[in-house]
Amino acid sequence: MCGIAGFLTRGRLDESSAMPRLRGMCDSLERRGPDDAGYWIDAQAGVALGHRRLSIVDLSEFGHQPMASACGRYVIVYNGEVYNAEDLRKALDAQRGRADWRGHSDTEVLLAAFAQWGIEKTLDKAHGMFAFALWDRHERVLTLGRDPLGEKPLYYAWLGDTFVFGSELKALRRHPAFRDVGVDRDALGMYMRYLSIPAPHTIYEGISKLPPGSLATVRPAYGDVVVRPYWRLEDVVARAKAEPFEGDAVGELDSVFRKVLRDQMVADVPLGAFLSGGIDSSLVVSLMQAESARAVKTFSIGFDQAGFNEAKHARDIAEHLGTEHHELYVTADHALAVVPQLPQIYDEPFADSSQIPTFLVSQMARSHVTVSLSGDGGDELFGGYNRHVAAQGLWDKLSRVPLPARALTARCVRGLGAERLDRMTAPLVGIMPASLRHTQVGEKLLKLADAMSAEGLDASYERLVSAFDAPEQIVPGCRASIVASAAGSLPASLTNAERMMYLDAVRYLPTDILAKVDRAAMHVSLETRVPFLDRRVVECAWRFPLSMKVDKGVGKVVLRNLLDRYVPRKLFERPKHGFSVPIASWLRNELRDWASDLLSSDRLRREGYLNEPMVRKMWDQHLAGTHSWHTRLWAVLMFEAWLDANKPVDVAEFDLTDAAS
Template sequence: MCGITGFVDFENIYDLNDLRLITDSIRHRGPDDSGYIFEQTDSFSIGFGNRRLSVIDLSERGHQPFCSPCGNYVLVFNGMIYNYRQLQVELIQLGIQFRSNSDTEVLLQAILNWPDNYLTKIEGIFSFAFYDKPKAEVHLVRDPIGVKPLFYTYTGNTLVWGSELRTFLINRHFRKQLDIPSLNLYFQYAYFPGNSSILKHVRKILPGEKLVFKIRNRELKANKYWQFCGQSITNQLPEKEVINRTHQLLKQSIGQRLVADVPIGVLLSGGYDSTTVAAIARNISDKVIKTFTVGFEEDKFNEAHYAKVIANYLGTEHHEIYFTQKDATDIIHNIGEYFDEPMGDSGAVSVILAAQLVKPYAKVVLSSEGGDELFGGYTGYFKALNAAKLTSFIPQVPQFNNRKLYLLNQKNALDLYDAITHYFPPNEAFRLTNVHAKRSLLKSTHQGLNQLLYYDLSYYLPDDLLMKTDRAMMHFGIENRDPLLSPQLVQFLMQLDAKLKCPQLSPKGLLKQITHQYIPQELLSRPKMGFSIPLQIWLTTLLRDFVSDNISYLKRTNLLDSKVIDRILRSSQNKPDYHIIKKVWALLAFSLWYQRWFVAD
């Protein structure tokens, strides 16, 4: 796992020192090693940078940028190829000789020897840049689910890429400007959906996307090499076979993610997703499994005691940490440093503390992102499906900035679920930013619950949950792996009728039948809590003045409408509800980010 950067520059304004500075800005992603390649030709200069987090083959032989023996091909790679050992055997049978035991070299040889189908053969999480000198091409590629990030900007004269936005924010040749339509989307969703970013002219490479840049004619083309499956004949499978196949795919995925040359742990909340991962890991591993839990002093939010019961039952080496007021204050004060784009999901605070807990004990951690989106775990899915049966018959009504009326105007389950997830409704986001913005929904053949799962797998999962976990863990040099997001498992589940995943509209019904093969049901029989934090308590007591000062600061920037800001601040002073607190956090997170990256510089 690493951080990667690079550029192709036709103006010859970038030099080796620029490459070093840009790459070393993400030193936290790879504290173990660094590497740089800079070449200048008559018509362009090109650079590749890498910060390495050593997890597989810890020797210098895994150093990046990784070059082919002939020198014609260069690779910088962030991620992990889980089936690299099997691929290495295949490549050796083709006569390939390896000089390392790293998955980086296997990936490079896979690209060279299977140029047309290597992306169908590799299994893993990745973003990488590949340079083909004879063809004068650079390929930028991101994994199918979008676990590993990759940003880029192309002006016609320069193509620049990096694992994090800070590689652009500290770049002396890049003019920092806010992308206001994307900022509007941030206030609607608390994240940046699709390929949008907070920076003008900077875009994300989408999950399952490959960009090819032809240097000779300066042509940049993108294509999707991976798509979610639609529902298919697997709906006719007997229930027992569905359970068995899902179970086998889970075991295969978790087993692959337990491969490393460094200590591994599991994040454990005590809910079904993390418990399943921990239980299967414990069952198939011949090593003691380390588990990690974050707890809260406020009982309403505390799951640590549930996690401890599961850990004791499984016999893991369990570690836990409880949030203190100082922890909350320190992390929130520095949220703009941890996240180089506004982090509207307040759950990021607890993930930061989890990363601090893990760091002394493990260099790789398994999490359970994707469980709700794959197995139907959010109550909002079922609320939207049921409510849409009523709203479809109700005439349009004036909204008057009323959330309930806004929801009543949504006439199908997808639009209603989309509206439920909004922090700021579109009309309020418009008044706040003075621009209109609407994301285009990806086309899907799915219906009902599966349509809502597809929606979250396409946006909320990669653009919020996976981004949040990647930034938090990699800030402390920890590789995060998501065993519930194996593409094979995702494709199998997305082909199933929703009734097989959630029989009788029971959230996670399929997953629960697997989990109970390892853990007695009575140890898990409790209401779903989610990984939430006591945000309302913190923001209205401990951090009340800090919140007011930093949100009020935004009025002086003239970026946002002062009347909207004042109204939200007033609402937050008098027993604010959950929806007001979400808006307060989104404004606070943006303010702290803006002050860190635009004002401080």
């Protein structure tokens, strides 16, 4: 895994100033690539490409970037892994006759494939995660690309006469053209709604992130950016639903997943896996161990606070499979140490509080391995969220109740608050079977109340995934936009649950889950791989009928049946827990002073971004224990902390420093 950055202009570059600027941009990404750095400038063409390398495959100099194609036409900087690179290499040899390969990196294979087949045909054949910038020396065109599901990030912008791009916003901030770029209030409103900022938006006005499965073509002569999709999940869904599935779903998934894991376990450095004890990560580790002659290294996080700890479940799975298991128990002290780093780690406001344990488990894993596989994506593909399970029967029943009656019920439930609901439902939860004992019941009931008061399934989904239903109230002056999706073009035969799974896969997954894992892991120079998001698994999942995913109030049916082949069902049959942390308690106690400073009235009024009376009311109610506003408050706090960490910088300072070195 690596970091990439660069820029181009409409005219000739002054190489004496271009090189220190390029070095400064790349140096900001050192954590993404601590092993090597490379730079390439064509002053006459006005283009500069830079790369920071985390060496994973082909550790020799033949994996060095920027890399030029054998034909000399293309130069690339690339962040990612193409897992079927050897298959592509063989296909290229069969067409061209055996070539003289310089090394065995997937970057070299990708370049040769671009030259032989073109960009889109190559990406149609490649299975992997990536972000790249490809300069065509003949056509003088720069092409940016991002993997189908959005595992790897890529940001870009025209800033005057200069086009800049990079793996993270911090690289763009290091270029002198990044001046007078302000906060985008509309994007801030989206952040307050979703707790993260969806592509193509960013926190900055005029700065974009490339959407998953997209290519961007940049022609310096025209000064524009043309973005187009080369892969769309809706097309996968349409093809999958065109023909009924017939066959052994468990056997087919087992075969496909094993092939994917064999590809993803290829590395020239130590490799392991995150293990939460849930179905998804347990399945990944089970199949890894089945494919490995040695004990797989596994890593998990635990909490001493009741209701948040799954470390014991992970340990039981690890003991059964015989992995080399490592665990860390997170305390409030751990959180206090991590919180000040979050703005630098995530680079733009991000408020999924599981970012804390995600960073800590990545940090622990990095002390043992350089690559770690994760179980992310299983929920979105196989119906793992409570909303997927409830979507069919529950929404059908709710839709028969008049909207005013649902709205009144929802107001009554919301008026009780999460903590009071937890106390009221505790006796009932205590007598239920262990497999049905959900944690954080109050939070789930409040979400259900929000869904009840919506007019339709799509509106219900928006309520379920929104922290602030009306972000214009917390961010005065923003337009309360909702992320557009292609859900309207999905097959009419899709069920409510499948529609929600699709929305989660194109919205929540890349914007929240994958961004969280990428930033946390890359901050400690750890490469993460996500087997569930290999296109072969994605296509397989959408071919299965809903009954193989959600059936009789249970989600991830086919995953449970497959995992049952490797792990006793009693070790994983329990309610979904999630990677949550006790933020509500921490804000009232260990993090109280830190939060109070960021939420001071003087500060909020001086900045002018947020509704100060509304923020202060939430904070006072949360401290008093009458309401549990921790999700919303965490969003506000992460924005305020980001503002603190990203005050305007004098980029000329970087130029002088780098030039002197």
